[in-house]
Amino acid sequence: MRWSDKLKQLTRCGMFTAIALTIFMIEARLPSISPIPGMKLGLANGVTMYVAYSMGVSAAGQILFSRILLGAMFAGQFSMLLYSAMGGLFSFLFLALVRKKTSKKDLWYISPCCALCHNLGQVLTASQVMGTTAIFYFLPYLSFMALGSGFFIGLLSAHLLEREDILTK
Amino acid sequence: MSEEKQTEVIEEKNQETKSGDEFEFQTWRKENRKPLTLMISLVLLSMVGIWYTQTLAEQDIVTVYVQGEKLFQVDLSSVKESYTYDVVQGSHFNQILFETNAVSVVEANCPDQVCVLQGKSSEAGRPIVCLPHQVLIEFVSEGDEFDAVVG
Secondary structure, three states: OOHHHHHHHHHHHHHHHHHHHHHHHHHHHOOOOOOOOOOOOOOHHHHHHHHHHHOOHHHHHHHHHHHHHHHHHHHOOHHHHHHHHHHHHHHHHHHHHHHHHOOHHHHHHHHHHHHHHHHHHHHHHHHHHHOOHHHHHHHHHHHHHHHHHHHHHHHHHHHHHHOHHHHOO | OHHHHHHHHHHHHOOOOOOOOOOOHHHHHHHOHHHHHHHHHHHHHHHHHHHHHHOOOOOOEEEEEEOOEEEEEEEHHHOOOOEEEEEEEOOEEEEEEEEOOEEEEEEEOOOOOHHHHOOOEOHHHOOEEEOOOOEEEEEEOOOOOOOOOOO
16 A cells, blocks of 8 residues: 555545544434433444445444544543443444445445444443343333434445545545 | 335335436345345344333332442332432432332433433333443342331
8 A cells, every 4th residue: 555545544534533523422412312321323323334335344443433432532421431332342343244245235234233233232231330131121122223223324324325436535 | 106206215215226227126125135034023023122121010129239239229119208319429429219119310410311311110120220320220029138228
């Protein structure tokens, strides 16, 4: 890889991290409307999906984890960092496993599956932290929501990938 | 007219838009049979899970966990007069209200306020959680020992 290409890649990663972070921060500012803990849209993950299918999995991983870390810093919720980091790790591992075998046509079901893995990671972490399995009570509610929002985010990133020529030039 | 509508919906539903190609739902469905079945079964599975949580039997004893440690247990059926208990950890605080056959977090200074939003819990052992403060109120079928908590 040429030096200028490396620079381009780095700049792109920075840009996508900034986009994801902005979406994440706006979402964190919204008041939670549902009484289910940990339930949110997760629109920032659309950026991760897009990057994974346009720039590759490793770039997506870098963007995802720097977004999680910076998001926790900026939102001032370090107590939630562990949950989002573990959720991110689970869904990222799943994405890295299936990335090679799938294309952007499969995003409509890959994204909900990633969202499910995210929730599973979060609930498992929460049950470890709390020392009780009672938290599994919320898993079906969370996964129902995850399937819906994951489907929507999958479509979103697939449509973005249609216009990849504009965004990643 | 109805056909137009149908193709519109289908185009929204997926990304198979090879430039200029008319999208056919039937062929798409045949090509994507496995993931489609997977998605539908996952949705059904989570719905069954939600239905299952609604059918759990009512329980009277609650255990309060803080930072993964069991703090105390209360038998809600023996609570005659409602009282509050403050869980204080440094600057974090959650005020739990125990009533006859119901428990709720009435006040907290956590950023998301999800624990307060969860309201009163008495039915079917729905736990109350405050993720940022790591406070959890769980319903159990049988308590091991009773710590009397006076409000």
